[in-house]
Amino acid sequence: GENVEQHPSTLSVQEGDSAVIKCTYSDSASNYFPWYKQELGKRPQLIIDIRSNVGEKKDQRIAVTLNKTAKHFSLHITETQPEDSAVYFCAAKISNFGNEKLTFGTGTRLTIIP
Amino acid sequence: NAGVTQTPKFQVLKTGQSMTLQCAQDMNHEYMSWYRQDPGMGLRLIHYSVGAGITDQGEVPNGYNVSRSTTEDFPLRLLSAAPSQTSVYFCASGGGETDTQYFGPGTRLTVL
Numbered sequence: 001g002e003n004v005e006q007h008p009s010t011l012s013v014q015e016g017d018s019a020v021i022k023c024t025y026s027d028s029a030s031n032y033f034p035w036y037k038q039e040l041g042k043r044p045q046l047i048i049d050i051r052s053n054v055g056e057k058k059d060q061r062i063a064v065t066l067n068k069t070a071k072h073f074s075l076h077i078t079e080t081q082p083e084d085s086a087v088y089f090c091a092a093k094i095s096n097f098g099n100e101k102l103t104f105g106t107g108t109r110l111t112i113i114p
Numbered sequence: 115n116a117g118v119t120q121t122p123k124f125q126v127l128k129t130g131q132s133m134t135l136q137c138a139q140d141m142n143h144e145y146m147s148w149y150r151q152d153p154g155m156g157l158r159l160i161h162y163s164v165g166a167g168i169t170d171q172g173e174v175p176n177g178y179n180v181s182r183s184t185t186e187d188f189p190l191r192l193l194s195a196a197p198s199q200t201s202v203y204f205c206a207s208g209g210g211e212t213d214t215q216y217f218g219p220g221t222r223l224t225v226l
Contacts, residue, residue, distance in 0.1 A: 006156075009154075032213045034213070034215075042219075043204060043217040043220055044204070045217070046214055046216075049214070051213075089156060089157065095213050100147070100164065100215070101159060101162060101172070102215060103159075104149075104158075105156055106154060106155060106156040
């Protein structure tokens, strides 16, 4: 089955700097890659996702890049703010009818230092 | 539109007790799933369902049962609780054309 590895497990950055979280996946058939943000005591919430037919996607201060050849994808947060402090999870799945299983990475705890 | 709801929010059980964690969604999603979240281990899939009457095992199914009699509800049953089942449990629904999955608020379970 699919295996997703996520690095680093913890990350501290100064407010205003950029943060990058990286994930690798094992199954070359995976074609949907979401990122979830989980604040302390809350549920995971989708912040951005990318499909294998595009290499990059942006939404304001966050962006995701995908390298299908190397089987890795990354989350980029620019101009970080205190409210960006949370745990971030990457995930991967093969997007086709009847297969909805997401495989998650182990998470990155991001701390923004004021 | 309440999205995905879970009850209870907190539960304490003694070893050997049984209980059912409830999950419901009002978005008419065919796909529903249960995850457990443990420190340092991310979200691990317990069971999932692609529609009423259809369920399958995920990564860590032992000790848990599920059923899906309606599109809206997907309860998770712990048959005989063990301390190793102490965790936070999340239900999720979604998938289909958009692929997006939505999580419920979670149930924090402690087994003594």
